Amino acid sequence: MKFFFKCGVLSLILFLAVKFSNSQETMIQNKEMQSQIDADKAFDMLKQGNKRFVAGNPLNLDYKAQIKQAASGQYPFAVILSCMDSRVPTEMIFDQGMGDIFVIRVGGNVVDDDVLGSLEFACKVAGAKLIVVMGHTNCGAIQGACDDVKLGSLTQLIAKIKPSVDKTEATGERNSKNKDFVNDVSEQNVNDQVDYIRRPGTILGDMISKGEIGLVGAMYDIETGKVQFYVQ
Numbered sequence: 001m002k003f004f005f006k007c008g009v010l011s012l013i014l015f016l017a018v019k020f021s022n023s024q025e026t027m028i029q030n031k032e033m034q035s036q037i038d039a040d041k042a043f044d045m046l047k048q049g050n051k052r053f054v055a056g057n058p059l060n061l062d063y064k065a066q067i068k069q070a071a072s073g074q075y076p077f078a079v080i081l082s083c084m085d086s087r088v089p090t091e092m093i094f095d096q097g098m099g100d101i102f103v104i105r106v107g108g109n110v111v112d113d114d115v116l117g118s119l120e121f122a123c124k125v126a127g128a129k130l131i132v133v134m135g136h137t138n139c140g141a142i143q144g145a146c147d148d149v150k151l152g153s154l155t156q157l158i159a160k161i162k163p164s165v166d167k168t169e170a171t172g173e174r175n176s177k178n179k180d181f182v183n184d185v186s187e188q189n190v191n192d193q194v195d196y197i198r199r200p201g202t203i204l205g206d207m208i209s210k211g212e213i214g215l216v217g218a219m220y221d222i223e224t225g226k227v228q229f230y231v232q
Contacts (some may be wrong), residue, residue, distance in 0.1 A: 003158070007212070008138050010019035014168070017124045026062045026065040026069070028070055028097060028099040029056045029067045029075045030075055030101065031073070031206055032129050033077075034129075035127075038129055039147075039213055040214070041077075042077045042128075042129045042130035042214065043216065046096075046101075046132065047076060047128070047227075050093060050225075051078050052060045052094070052095045052204070053092060053093055053095045053225055054226055058095045059095055063097070066097055067098065067214060068132065068225060070099040072098050074126065075099070075101055075126070075127060075131070076099060076101045076102045076122070076128050077100065077101065077128060077133070078100075078102070078128055078129065078132060079102035079103075079119060079123065079128045079130070080103050080132045080134055081104045081106075081109050081115060081131070081132065081193070082109055082134040082220075083105065083107060083108060083109045083134075083135065083136055084187050085136060085139065085140055086105050088134075088177075088220055089185050090105065093227060094227075098205045101128075102118075102122040102126070102128055104118050104119070104172045105112075107140070107141040108135075108139065108141030108157060108158070108189065109162050109167060109190070109191045109193060109200075109213050110157060110189070110193060111133075111196050111197060112158040112160070116204075119204060120203050120209070122202055124204075129169055130205070130214045130215070131214070131215045132217075133193045133197070133215075133216050133217050133218065134190070134218040135183045135187065135217075135218070135219050135220070135228065136218055136220040137186065137220070137222050137223070138179065138182065139182065140196055142161060142185050142186045143176035144158050144161075144172065144176075145158045145162055146178075146182055146185060147175050147176050148162075159228055161189055163192060164188040164192050165185050165188075167192075168185045185220055186219065187217075188231075190217040190219060190230065191217055191230065193217075194217045197215060198215055216230060217230035218230065
Protein backbone atom coordinates (compact mmCIF):
# COMPACT_ATOMS: atom_id res chain seq x y z
CA MET A 1 0.00 0.00 0.00
CA LYS A 2 2.81 2.43 0.88
CA PHE A 3 4.40 1.76 -2.50
CA PHE A 4 1.20 2.52 -4.41
CA PHE A 5 0.57 5.60 -2.25
CA LYS A 6 4.05 6.93 -2.97
CA CYS A 7 3.60 6.25 -6.67
CA GLY A 8 0.28 8.09 -6.62
CA VAL A 9 1.78 11.12 -4.88
CA LEU A 10 4.72 11.14 -7.28
CA SER A 11 2.38 10.98 -10.27
CA LEU A 12 0.34 13.89 -8.91
CA ILE A 13 3.47 15.97 -8.39
CA LEU A 14 4.67 15.21 -11.92
CA PHE A 15 1.23 16.07 -13.33
CA LEU A 16 1.14 19.40 -11.55
CA ALA A 17 4.70 20.19 -12.59
CA VAL A 18 3.91 19.52 -16.25
CA LYS A 19 0.65 21.44 -16.04
CA PHE A 20 2.38 24.44 -14.47
CA SER A 21 5.24 24.40 -16.97
CA ASN A 22 2.78 24.31 -19.88
CA SER A 23 0.45 26.97 -18.48
CA GLN A 24 0.06 29.97 -20.74
CA GLU A 25 -0.07 33.65 -19.87
CA THR A 26 -3.31 35.06 -21.28
CA MET A 27 -3.75 38.32 -19.34
CA ILE A 28 -2.81 41.50 -21.16
CA GLN A 29 -2.48 45.05 -19.88
CA ASN A 30 -5.83 46.63 -19.02
CA LYS A 31 -6.75 50.12 -17.84
CA GLU A 32 -6.69 49.21 -14.15
CA MET A 33 -3.30 47.51 -14.42
CA GLN A 34 -1.86 50.46 -16.34
CA SER A 35 -3.11 52.92 -13.70
CA GLN A 36 -1.16 51.07 -11.00
CA ILE A 37 2.14 51.29 -12.87
CA ASP A 38 4.55 54.21 -12.61
CA ALA A 39 7.81 54.80 -14.48
CA ASP A 40 9.89 52.89 -11.91
CA LYS A 41 7.59 49.87 -12.05
CA ALA A 42 7.58 49.93 -15.85
CA PHE A 43 11.37 50.09 -15.83
CA ASP A 44 11.56 47.06 -13.54
CA MET A 45 9.11 45.10 -15.71
CA LEU A 46 11.31 45.63 -18.75
CA LYS A 47 14.47 44.69 -16.86
CA GLN A 48 12.88 41.49 -15.56
CA GLY A 49 11.62 40.67 -19.06
CA ASN A 50 15.11 41.01 -20.53
CA LYS A 51 16.48 38.76 -17.79
CA ARG A 52 13.96 36.08 -18.76
CA PHE A 53 14.88 36.51 -22.44
CA VAL A 54 18.62 36.16 -21.80
CA ALA A 55 18.07 33.15 -19.53
CA GLY A 56 15.97 31.43 -22.19
CA ASN A 57 13.00 31.29 -19.83
CA PRO A 58 10.33 33.47 -21.48
CA LEU A 59 6.69 33.59 -20.50
CA ASN A 60 4.50 31.02 -22.24
CA LEU A 61 2.15 33.48 -23.94
CA ASP A 62 -1.22 32.48 -25.36
CA TYR A 63 -1.36 34.85 -28.32
CA LYS A 64 -4.72 33.55 -29.53
CA ALA A 65 -6.33 34.46 -26.22
CA GLN A 66 -4.47 37.77 -26.09
CA ILE A 67 -5.78 38.74 -29.54
CA LYS A 68 -9.34 38.51 -28.22
CA GLN A 69 -8.53 40.48 -25.08
CA ALA A 70 -6.67 43.20 -26.94
CA ALA A 71 -9.48 43.80 -29.43
CA SER A 72 -11.41 46.00 -26.99
CA GLY A 73 -8.57 48.48 -26.31
CA GLN A 74 -4.89 48.99 -25.58
CA TYR A 75 -3.16 50.10 -22.38
CA PRO A 76 0.62 49.60 -22.83
CA PHE A 77 2.86 50.49 -19.90
CA ALA A 78 5.88 51.62 -21.95
CA VAL A 79 6.97 52.76 -25.40
CA ILE A 80 10.25 51.62 -26.96
CA LEU A 81 12.01 53.48 -29.75
CA SER A 82 14.40 50.99 -31.31
CA CYS A 83 16.26 50.33 -34.54
CA MET A 84 14.66 48.47 -37.46
CA ASP A 85 17.49 45.88 -37.42
CA SER A 86 16.07 42.37 -37.88
CA ARG A 87 18.28 41.11 -35.05
CA VAL A 88 16.53 43.41 -32.57
CA PRO A 89 13.02 41.93 -32.04
CA THR A 90 11.92 44.42 -29.40
CA GLU A 91 8.93 42.62 -27.86
CA MET A 92 10.95 39.41 -27.60
CA ILE A 93 13.96 41.18 -26.05
CA PHE A 94 11.78 42.40 -23.19
CA ASP A 95 9.58 39.26 -23.12
CA GLN A 96 6.35 41.20 -23.49
CA GLY A 97 3.07 40.06 -24.97
CA MET A 98 0.39 41.64 -27.09
CA GLY A 99 -0.81 44.99 -25.78
CA ASP A 100 2.03 45.40 -23.26
CA ILE A 101 4.28 47.92 -25.02
CA PHE A 102 4.27 50.35 -27.91
CA VAL A 103 7.19 49.82 -30.31
CA ILE A 104 8.50 52.40 -32.79
CA ARG A 105 11.23 51.11 -35.10
CA VAL A 106 13.34 53.18 -37.45
CA GLY A 107 16.91 52.89 -38.68
CA GLY A 108 19.33 54.26 -36.10
CA ASN A 109 16.49 54.80 -33.57
CA VAL A 110 16.43 58.49 -34.50
CA VAL A 111 13.75 60.99 -33.54
CA ASP A 112 11.94 63.13 -36.12
CA ASP A 113 8.55 64.85 -35.98
CA ASP A 114 6.68 61.65 -36.84
CA VAL A 115 8.45 59.66 -34.15
CA LEU A 116 7.95 62.49 -31.66
CA GLY A 117 4.23 62.59 -32.44
CA SER A 118 4.02 58.82 -31.93
CA LEU A 119 5.77 59.12 -28.56
CA GLU A 120 3.38 61.92 -27.55
CA PHE A 121 0.40 59.75 -28.45
CA ALA A 122 1.81 56.79 -26.53
CA CYS A 123 2.32 58.79 -23.33
CA LYS A 124 -0.13 61.72 -23.34
CA VAL A 125 -3.08 59.96 -24.95
CA ALA A 126 -2.63 56.23 -24.35
CA GLY A 127 -1.02 56.39 -20.90
CA ALA A 128 2.40 54.76 -21.33
CA LYS A 129 4.57 55.51 -18.29
CA LEU A 130 8.09 55.04 -19.67
CA ILE A 131 9.98 55.90 -22.86
CA VAL A 132 13.03 53.80 -23.76
CA VAL A 133 15.36 54.84 -26.59
CA MET A 134 17.30 51.69 -27.45
CA GLY A 135 20.28 51.44 -29.78
CA HIS A 136 22.27 48.29 -30.41
CA THR A 137 25.77 47.07 -31.13
CA ASN A 138 27.03 46.72 -34.71
CA CYS A 139 24.28 49.01 -36.03
CA GLY A 140 24.19 49.41 -39.82
CA ALA A 141 22.70 52.91 -39.69
CA ILE A 142 25.46 54.03 -37.32
CA GLN A 143 28.07 52.45 -39.60
CA GLY A 144 26.61 54.38 -42.51
CA ALA A 145 26.84 57.62 -40.54
CA CYS A 146 30.44 56.87 -39.59
CA ASP A 147 31.26 56.34 -43.28
CA ASP A 148 29.17 59.36 -44.40
CA VAL A 149 27.12 57.20 -46.78
CA LYS A 150 25.00 58.96 -49.41
CA LEU A 151 22.04 56.96 -50.72
CA GLY A 152 18.67 58.47 -51.62
CA SER A 153 16.44 59.28 -48.66
CA LEU A 154 18.79 57.31 -46.40
CA THR A 155 21.09 60.34 -46.60
CA GLN A 156 18.56 62.39 -44.62
CA LEU A 157 18.26 59.74 -41.92
CA ILE A 158 22.03 59.44 -41.56
CA ALA A 159 22.29 63.22 -41.28
CA LYS A 160 20.40 62.94 -37.98
CA ILE A 161 23.14 60.67 -36.63
CA LYS A 162 26.12 62.69 -37.87
CA PRO A 163 26.21 65.05 -34.83
CA SER A 164 26.73 61.99 -32.62
CA VAL A 165 29.60 60.87 -34.85
CA ASP A 166 31.25 64.27 -34.53
CA LYS A 167 30.94 64.22 -30.72
CA THR A 168 32.47 60.77 -30.30
CA GLU A 169 36.17 60.40 -29.62
CA ALA A 170 38.04 57.52 -31.22
CA THR A 171 41.16 55.47 -30.76
CA GLY A 172 42.03 54.52 -34.29
CA GLU A 173 39.98 54.99 -37.45
CA ARG A 174 36.78 57.04 -37.39
CA ASN A 175 34.82 54.73 -39.68
CA SER A 176 32.86 51.49 -39.67
CA LYS A 177 36.02 49.37 -39.63
CA ASN A 178 36.53 50.46 -36.03
CA LYS A 179 33.86 48.45 -34.17
CA ASP A 180 34.54 50.14 -30.84
CA PHE A 181 34.04 53.53 -32.46
CA VAL A 182 30.77 52.38 -34.05
CA ASN A 183 29.42 51.16 -30.72
CA ASP A 184 30.55 54.35 -28.96
CA VAL A 185 28.71 56.39 -31.58
CA SER A 186 25.62 54.21 -31.02
CA GLU A 187 25.71 55.06 -27.32
CA GLN A 188 26.22 58.77 -28.04
CA ASN A 189 23.33 58.68 -30.51
CA VAL A 190 21.04 57.17 -27.85
CA ASN A 191 21.99 59.91 -25.41
CA ASP A 192 21.45 62.61 -28.03
CA GLN A 193 17.99 61.29 -28.94
CA VAL A 194 17.09 61.15 -25.24
CA ASP A 195 18.19 64.76 -24.81
CA TYR A 196 16.07 65.79 -27.79
CA ILE A 197 12.98 64.10 -26.37
CA ARG A 198 13.35 65.69 -22.93
CA ARG A 199 13.64 69.28 -24.19
CA PRO A 200 11.90 71.76 -21.84
CA GLY A 201 8.69 73.35 -23.10
CA THR A 202 7.59 70.30 -25.11
CA ILE A 203 4.74 67.92 -24.26
CA LEU A 204 7.08 65.09 -23.34
CA GLY A 205 9.65 67.35 -21.68
CA ASP A 206 6.97 68.78 -19.40
CA MET A 207 5.59 65.33 -18.57
CA ILE A 208 9.09 64.15 -17.67
CA SER A 209 9.82 67.19 -15.48
CA LYS A 210 6.53 66.66 -13.62
CA GLY A 211 7.35 63.00 -12.99
CA GLU A 212 4.37 61.79 -15.01
CA ILE A 213 6.56 59.62 -17.22
CA GLY A 214 10.14 58.35 -17.24
CA LEU A 215 12.77 58.37 -19.98
CA VAL A 216 15.84 56.14 -20.25
CA GLY A 217 18.39 55.22 -22.88
CA ALA A 218 19.51 51.66 -23.55
CA MET A 219 21.85 49.55 -25.65
CA TYR A 220 21.11 46.01 -26.85
CA ASP A 221 24.04 43.65 -27.34
CA ILE A 222 23.29 41.51 -30.41
CA GLU A 223 25.81 38.89 -29.25
CA THR A 224 24.45 38.31 -25.74
CA GLY A 225 20.85 39.49 -25.86
CA LYS A 226 21.43 41.73 -22.84
CA VAL A 227 20.11 45.27 -22.56
CA GLN A 228 22.20 47.87 -20.76
CA PHE A 229 20.24 50.86 -19.51
CA TYR A 230 21.50 54.44 -19.19
CA VAL A 231 19.62 56.22 -16.43
CA GLN A 232 20.20 59.97 -16.24
